[in-house]
Amino acid sequence: MGGDPLGLPLDRLRQSLGLGPGLGLDSRSLAQFIEARDGISKPWLLVLLRLTMLQERKDSLSPEAYMRELSELHQEMMGLGEWWVGIEDEVFNP
Secondary structure (H helix, E strand, O other): OOOOOOHHHHHHHHHHOOOOOOOOOOHHHHHHHHHHOOHHHOHHHHHHHHHHHHHHHHHHOOHHHHHHHHHHHHHHHHHOOOOOOOOHHHHHOO
């Protein structure tokens, strides 16, 4: 398969937030973005932050540890369910 399994999902999520793909947004800048938009109570933004932090640490982790943490975050995101239903404008048009 190849490539970074986080790359495309992160780009799509960033784009949906109006951040655009491939901006090189680091976890510190993303945390400031979340704080500035009162996003600390929005679990999908916190998962995005954790995914970004994982991506930043990827080179220091074994492939197994990276995939384990990625899988845990995926499960957490899936556990949110269809969190956007009813708040589509807020989520996809910030």
